[in-house]
Amino acid sequence: MGVFALFATFSFLLFVGLSDLVVAQDGGISGPTTSPAASGYQCDPNRCKLPSCNCASASPPGGLDPSEVPQFVVFTADDAIQSYTLDAINQLLAQRMNPNGCPIKMTYFTSISYTNYTLVTDWYVAGNEIADHTMTHVGSPPASEIDGNLIALNTLAGIPLSAIKGFRAPYLNYTNATFHLLADANFTYDSSVTSSIPVTDPDTDAYWPYTLDYGLANDCLTTPNICKGQPQIPGFWEIPMYAFFDDLGEDGPHLMDPWLDAADGDSTVNNTATLDYMKNTFTAHYNGNKQPIGLYTHPIHISLTYPGSDASTANINMINEFLDWVQEQRDVWIVSNEQLLAWVQNPVPISQLDSFDALKCKTPDVDSSVQICNGIPANEAGLLQECSFPDYPFFTCYGCPQSEPSPSNPNPPQQVATGQQARLRLPANCSTPFWDPIAGECLCTSTACQYTDQSLPIGPNGANLTGGNPSETYQSMPTLVLFNGVPGDFAVRASGISGLVSTLILGIVGAAAGRAVLNL
Ligand SMILES: [Zn+2]
Numbered sequence: 099m100g101v102f103a104l105f106a107t108f109s110f111l112l113f114v115g116l117s118d119l120v121v122a123q124d125g126g127i128s129g130p131t132t133s134p135a136a137s138g139y140q141c142d143p144n145r146c147k148l149p150s151c152n153c154a155s156a157s158p159p160g161g162l163d164p165s166e167v168p169q170f171v172v173f174t175a176d177d178a179i180q181s182y183t184l185d186a187i188n189q190l191l192a193q194r195m196n197p198n199g200c201p202i203k204m205t206y207f208t209s210i211s212y213t214n215y216t217l218v219t220d221w222y223v224a225g226n227e228i229a230d231h232t233m234t235h236v237g238s239p240p241a242s243e244i245d246g247n248l249i250a251l252n253t254l255a256g257i258p259l260s261a262i263k264g265f266r267a268p269y270l271n272y273t274n275a276t277f278h279l280l281a282d283a284n285f286t287y288d289s290s291v292t293s294s295i296p297v298t299d300p301d302t303d304a305y306w307p308y309t310l311d312y313g314l315a316n317d318c319l320t321t322p323n324i325c326k327g328q329p330q331i332p333g334f335w336e337i338p339m340y341a342f343f344d345d346l347g348e349d350g351p352h353l354m355d356p357w358l359d360a361a362d363g364d365s366t367v368n369n370t371a372t373l374d375y376m377k378n379t380f381t382a383h384y385n386g387n388k389q390p391i392g393l394y395t396h397p398i399h400i401s402l403t404y405p406g407s408d409a410s411t412a413n414i415n416m417i418n419e420f421l422d423w424v425q426e427q428r429d430v431w432i433v434s435n436e437q438l439l440a441w442v443q444n445p446v447p448i449s450q451l452d453s454f455d456a457l458k459c460k461t462p463d464v465d466s467s468v469q470i471c472n473g474i475p476a477n478e479a480g481l482l483q484e485c486s487f488p489d490y491p492f493f494t495c496y497g498c499p500q501s502e503p504s505p506s507n508p509n510p511p512q513q514v515a516t517g518q519q520a521r522l523r524l525p526a527n528c529s530t531p532f533w534d535p536i537a538g539e540c541l542c543t544s545t546a547c548q549y550t551d552q553s554l555p556i557g558p559n560g561a562n563l564t565g566g567n568p569s570e571t572y573q574s575m576p577t578l579v580l581f582n583g584v585p586g587d588f589a590v591r592a593s594g595i596s597g598l599v600s601t602l603i604l605g606i607v608g609a610a611a612g613r614a615v616l617n618l
Pocket of ligand 1: 176177231235267268269
């Protein structure tokens, strides 16, 4: 009861804070943001080859014919992670399955302001991708905002540094320098640029994800000092955000939360018109080069559970109707960015998707009777610590910090009450569901005993080719968890995070040496 009372007390503040973060709509565009002349893009596919190099191209990777290519629908969410925002996502995805019977995974671009860390842990352990959206939600961010978010998510949510691969700039506001900061911190990809020209236009900028070996080819008309070969960062990936288009075509793009926009030049939202153009844009991708399409959400806008919510049930029903319809098409997969990128780096035809690891679902083998604070609700019940900071309280498995993490101090010392022992942060050689931060033990350190694959064969001849429908039994939480505990990855990642290396090393030494050090 204490937990809920605390949240009730602070709910008004949480609401205000979340609203502040999304008032300025991320990524509104009104027409094409690039052109062939502005991009000056040149890339030789004979020299730029997968898996580490891919030219910006409207055609599928690996020379595959579109008929052999699955249609990916990327699902992302941005900003704080709260129970309200996870409720909003669950009402769209929790009941669905991909063609192999696996629950849907998505990517959450997380800002730690107003975030409840323990829900980040749970969401990650359930198989979703946690990515970086800066600590305090600032556009054109300095390194401290990007790297500080990595450190806070690692220390207080137990997300392995190696698992945080992606970045999206708040307000989609980035510069040339942003990409270099991301590469310095060993990110794998950015997803902040816009695909703004329909796939049916010969000059479409709906490129499959590509590397920056030859610079960017998107947003060349709107962002200074990019394109014509810049920024040149070999092996670093860009996953464009693919707009939907209403009846106005390239003059009617809708990028994020399209359900909040009026369509066709109208002045009020019309769910019928929105559903219509979302289906039309999907069909253009599906019948063409199968470029991915994306639902890029700010889930707070469609959450019915936060106090004072004005979310529209009709809006939510429309999105579900769209997803139901999408899942009735053959070979459609709703995925996270990391799942999409795994396929692009190693594209296999539809006939081989059965054995494609990134699309499988594997559950960690942890008995539900074990009491361990590990991101699995059944295991961690009663073990969470409550960190009661005045502007927003949060919970964590990994010990409350003495002050709220900030860009200047992303990893404050742990607060340890008299007579209690400090908790131990996730080490690099254990993965989140197996790490006991109270005992300081890893339940399992070999890769062989850790996960059970729950994926089913993809049915022949279309027998099982569509995803589940919403009337099926609620599937609790998505369940894919990849093994991320590669020894040494912490040090490798840390070496790329400028200016904060000493903080990280101290954290790790503390964890290894024991509780006394962490008390400092
Ligand atoms: Zn944002």
